[in-house]
Each structure stands twice: as structure tokens, then as C-alpha cells.
């Protein structure tokens with residue numbers, strides 16, 4: 260296994276991700292925990308020293324134990340890791356004065372190095388490769404045994420190595436996407452360290468299960484199940500680890516799609532045999548929403564009631580000590596890097612962030628290290644149905660925000676039917692997986708139509724379908740006119756209450772994905 264010593268960089272987890280992509284097993288440990296004893300227990304086959312915010316010349320700046328360089332295994336230092344390595348092995352690091360580099364930079368090769376195999380290929384024209392830098396300090400004198408293999412304008416020692424001892428040190432961040440060939444560098448490093456790349460999601464599952472058992476012991480855990488991919492994968496994984504010590508709470512707020520509640524209950528209760536509380540609170544939510552048409556008031560009403568209801572039902576379990584959440588790694592980075600920044604509330608997101616403190620519960624977050632596509636891979640590994648894993652995201656406030664204006668049961672019933680026809684159309688045409696999210700919004704206007712020989716006065720609806728990578732920006736999906744025409748005809752024929760269909764061609768920004 261490979262040890263990543265974390266000095267606090269924002270992107271340390273990305274190193275782990277790159278290694279998982281190479282099917283190499285690694286563990287991240289904060290530098291404080293990496294002691295001499297730890298090292299001899301862990302017995303890593305290779306070590307990576309991460310970046311970090313500290314400055315090597317400062318008193319008390321973090322260091323790994325010196326023994327890390329006596330293990331006889333390859334070591335790769337990145338950014339701060341590179342500087343600390345140079346410093347400890349006899350080089351010198353200077354505080355940045357006019358030598359800082361943030362963002363894109365270009366490295367020019369100086370000599371051949373196994374770590375860089377294939378790295379500078381195809382660069383004959385420019386002779387340089389793009390990398391991502393983020394440093395103030397820089398190495399000013401190399402440690403004995405090291406040579407320079409690449410330079411950038413502000414980092415004369417951008418790539419250095421002691422090939423005898425297999426120590427490699429780079430100033431840039433090979434783990435980020437803006438270093439396009441960074442993955443190649445990791446691939447070469449793990450090959451040099453002798454990893455065969457046979458570690459899999461199956462192994463991750465075993466390891467995550469062991470970690471959950473250790474954290475939870477014989478305590479009880481509750482988990483809010485939304486029917487979405489993240490909470491479902493988290494629940495199945497935790498159930499596999501601790502069985503009936505886990506109880507799931509599924510809140511049905513009456514704003515779910517057609518057949519959704521039954522599907523969730525059948526799958527988790529009948530198929531997975533999990534203790535599941537099906538909190539049917541439709542009346543509570545729908546009566547609280549009566550007469551409410553302001554989007555923020557709707558969102559806040561739903562959020563507040565959700566917390567109350569969840570708390571009430573979770574209380575039925577009695578004596579739970581943990582709350583399980585399907586937090587993903589991007590949620591973790593975002594909350595770190597954007598904390599405290601001035602930002603405007605566009606929409607109050609429905610989340611249960613305040614729940615653990617309110618209920619005095621500790622958190623179990625087994626997906627914290629994973630990205631969305633890795634959660635899907637883990638879901639497949641756990642045997643969750645394909646249709647479930649590939650599902651489009653669905654917002655916490657559900658259909659409420661797809662029903663601009665006042666919500667009524669009648670409108671919700673119409674919306675559910677129209678949405679089911681639309682999604683069926685998309686699936687029939689094999690487009691579901693190309694689209695990030697697709698849904699129908701029922702509009703608060705009625706329009707006049709003619710069907711058969713009669714006049715109709717029914718609701719209009721809007722179809723929405725977008726492509727996106729992360730939901731932050733989005734573009735509308737370019738359906739063919741034929742598809743749109745066929746879908747409109749089906750909705751009008753099959754859904755009583757709708758006599759007009761429109762297609763929303765707004766991107767985000769300026770629009771948002773949901774209508775409210």
C-alpha cells in the first residue's frame with residue numbers, strides 16, 4: 260500500500276483519486292499521525308508527501324519523521340512536500356519574493372527521467388508541458404544526490420530527482436486537471452514502486468465496511484433515505500457493515516415522482532431487508548404549503564418541516580448515536596474552499612446540515628472520500644440496480660419547485676403523470692444517460708385549446724432537459740424537433756389536465772436548472 264502524508268493541501272484527496280484510478284490502494288494520513296512507529300507498522304511500499312499551506316522556513320512548520328527517507332521505498336514530494344523533502348535532505352528553501360506562481364505554468368524538460376516517461380511526448384513544437392502551480396516559496400539549493408529534470412520560469416527546480424534512491428520532487432500539482440498529463444506522472448511513479456494495479460472497488464467496499472464497524476461499534480445508526488444515489492449507496496454499505504443496527508428513515512413529503520415512494524420502500528425493505536421507517540407525512544407538508552407561492556417560503560417551509568419530521572421519526576428508533584449521511588468529496592472541498600466567501604443566496608438549499616448538532620448525533624459519512632462516479636461504481640459493486648445508480652438528481656424539495664406558484668394536489672397529480680410520460684419518452688429514445696437532468700414543470704397558467712370538437716382550458720407545462728458536469732452550469736439539451744413533437748403529442752393525449760407543451764431552452768446561467 261501507498262502512504263500519502265497530508266500537509267493540508269486542498270487537493271490531497273485528488274492524489275488519492277488519481278491512485279484509485281490506477282487501481283492502487285493508498286491511505287491518507289495527516290502528518291501529525293505519521294510517527295516513526297506508525298511508519299514501521301504501516302510499512303508503505305511508496306510514500307507521497309502532499310502540498311500544504313505552511314512555509315518550510317517557518318519555525319515549527321510540519322515535517323514527516325526523518326525515517327521516512329530511510330525506508331528504502333520511492334518517495335514523491337509535491338509542492339510543500341517537495342520543499343520539506345529538499346530541506347530535510349540537505350537542500351535549501353527560500354521564502355517567495357517575486358517567485359510565486361499561481362495557476363498555469365509551463366515546464367521545460369532538462370534531461371530524461373523514468374518518472375517522466377511519455378510525459379513530454381508530442382511536445383516537439385513547444386518543448387514544454389502545462390502544469391498547475393500554487394506556491395510562494397521555492398527550493399533555492401538542491402539536496403545532495405538530486406538533479407534537475409525540468410524547470411519553469413519561476414521554479415528552476417520544478418522537477419528534481421535522486422534516481423539512485425528513487426526520490427522525486429515536483430513543485431507543481433500533478434493531481435489536478437489543469438496539469439493535463441499529471442495522471443501519467445502518477446502512473447510512472449506507481450510502476451516504479453512496483454504496484455501491479457490490482458486494487459478494486461471491491462476492495463474499497465471491504466475496507467469501508469471495516470472502518471464503519473470500527474467507528475460505530477455496537478451503537479445504533481439512523482440514515483435519512485431520499486431515494487437518491489448517494490444516500491442509497493451509503494445505506495446499503497452501512498447495512499452490510501452493521502446489519503440491523505441501522506434504521507433508515509424515508510420521509511415522503513408528498514412531493515415525490517410517480518411510483519417513487521413505493522419503489523424506495525420495496526427496494527430497501529423487501530429486497531435489502533433493512534429496517535425502514537416510511538414516514539408518510541404528505542398531509543402535513545401539503546397543508547403547510549397551501550396558499551404558499553413564494554419560492555423561498557416554499558423551500559424554507561419544506562426544509563423546516565423535514566427536520567422536525569425526521570427528528571420525530573428518528574426518535575422512534577431510540578438511543579441512536581450516529582447519523583449516516585451520503586456526503587461526497589466535492590461537498591467537503593466546496594465547504595472548505597468557499598467558506599466565509601461573500602456569496603449571494605440564489606436558493607435556500609434543502610439540506611439537513613444542522614441535524615446532527617440538533618439531535619446530538621455523531622456523523623458516519625462513508626462516501627466522504629469519493630466522487631460521484633466512484634459512488635456509482637461502488638453502488639454497482641454493492642449490487643444496486645443499474646436503473647437506480649444512473650438516476651438523474653432529484654432536489655430535496657421535490658416537485659414543489661417544479662410547480663411555480665401555489666401547489667395543489669390536483670397540479671401535483673398532473674405533473675407526476677406528465678413527468679412519467681416525458682421520462683419514458685427519453686428512455687425509449689435512449690437519451691436518458693446523455694442528459695444530466697430532465698423533468699416537467701407545470702406552469703401556473705391555463706390556456707385555451709381545442710380537442711376533438713370541444714374547447715379545453717387546461718394547464719401548460721414546460722419540459723426541461725439539461726447537460727451539465729456538476730449542476731453548477733448547464734446547457735439545454737438539443738432534442739430533435741421530431742422528438743419534441745412526439746413527446747408533446749403523447750403528453751397531451753395521455754395526461755388529462757394539460758393542453759399545451761413548451762420546451763425550456765434556457766442555459767444556466769442565466770437560468771437555473773429548476774424553475775424555483
Ligand code: XMP
Nearest residue numbers: 607608609652653654655656730771772773
Ligand atoms: P439549480 O436549480 O440551482 O439546481 O440550478 C442545481 C442542481 O441542484 C438541484 N437542487 C437541489 N438539490 N436540494 C437538493 O438536494 C435543493 O434544495 C435543491 N435545489 C436544486 C437541482 O435539481 C440541480 O440538480
